[in-house]
Amino acid sequence: MTVDLLVGGSQKKSSVIRDSIIRKYQEIQAVLDEDLRMTLSHLEMEERAAVSALDGLMERNCSLIQEIEQDLARLTVTLDQTDTMSFFSYPEQQDTETVDRVMDLLSRTDPSSVSLDEAKAEQILSLTNKMLLLFCSQTPIIQKLVKSYSTEVCLDAETAHPKLIISHQGDRATYTNTWQQLEDQPGRFDTTLNVISLQSFSFGRHYWEIDVTGKTYWELGVTYPTISRKGTTEDCWLGRGDESWCVEFFDGEYTAWHGGVPHQLPFTKRFCRIGVMCNFPAGLVTFLEADKMAPLFSFCAGTFSDCLHLALCPGHDHNGTNANPIVICNAPSPTSDL
Known part of the structure; x- marks a missing residue:
């Protein structure tokens, strides 16, 4: 009742x-x-x-x-x-x-x-x-409003799978078929091709745009820092456990994932930019086609139990069709090397 x-x-x-x-x-x-x-x-x-x-x-x-x-x-x-x-x-x-x-x-x-x-x-x-x-x-009013929530983030290279190359600015992840000899940090993904943001967020509203132009396989979303990172358990994949929410694009199909439950999305167009918004007051995670602010899918968590990180998976080479990097468009401006 x-x-x-x-x-x-x-x-x-x-x-x-x-x-x-x-x-x-x-x-x-x-x-x-x-x-x-x-x-x-x-x-x-x-x-x-x-x-x-x-x-x-x-x-x-x-x-x-x-x-x-x-x-x-x-x-x-x-x-x-x-x-x-x-x-x-x-x-x-x-x-x-x-x-x-x-x-x-x-x-x-x-x-x-x-x-x-x-x-x-x-x-x-x-x-x-x-x-x-x-x-x-x-x-459009919704575009102006959502973009006002834009927040700068950069990728944490120490969490990236050894087959991911993270740019110096932390704004892009590229798959390489070569296993890099990297220090086995406790927070590094060792099976799934994931990387999460250095920054985490626990209040307010935040929006990021991810460039997936030319890619045939990718996953992106948000995750608690407690997501599994070692071994072959399914919880290491974005959206397969209760710690993360994501949208996946693979073989021309879009699927939204959380808690291991797939939601097939009715889209066939290959989008170039995907928007991700987390709304702490409402407990919402929303995915958008960024160019026209068309909604793709929204999860309602009610209340988030922990801080959230942006999470990306650029995917494997997919038979040579997925070489492009996955790029954060809200990344901070590059710092000087001097």
Whole structure:
């Protein structure tokens, strides 16, 4: 009964939050729709005024054409009644008033004198472009929020399996078929191709992005420091015991693991970046396709019983198809060798 009440309470809280977020998005959309309506209303009003003015000019032009035709007819009659040489010998006898009136009407009925306020239109376009840039800088909201949890980590070379080469900066692990002669540290994995981060975390929210470009086999996730590291027990593998959570990619298939329980994921695309987020307040471990922040899988631990390390497995060579390293994108900047 108590469990049912807790489940019902969590679902109710989730529903309230979801409904509130939906309402906020609807309010944002309503504000944008109203602003668009007002802007278009102004532009349409000015367009109607310009069209009306052009219609008036066209009517006046038609009247002007009729007057010109009448004046031409009158001048033709005058020419017929007047000696041609005499007419051209005395230009002052021409109807200069008519010519002046025609030119004046032509200038006042020039369609190019009617135009929209192009400067204001350019200002509106500039403002809308700035608004677009602002929205683009703030969205997707979930991407901006999750990336704000980014935390720098580097790999602990003393935990790495002897067939893993860890970069000097601690930002990448590469498989080599050569067993390196390394000191057998108590915390070193000796069977599984794992390595964990030097840093551990016990509170807050943390996010890392892992570059798996070109790889055909990898595992990544988070683990307690108590994960088994020696021997061939299945608990040494990420996600196979209760101490770790992971997503695995192998032969084109994605699988989420925890406690030895596999969860087949419905994805076929080979992703380039995987996001891993651990949320201590909520006890969540979430895996994302980092480029579009598309959720892959989420585990709810309720409450974590220990600190967490980022854990990676770049996988073996997979018949020569898996040579690329696995790379932490949130690694610290390289330090100087001087």
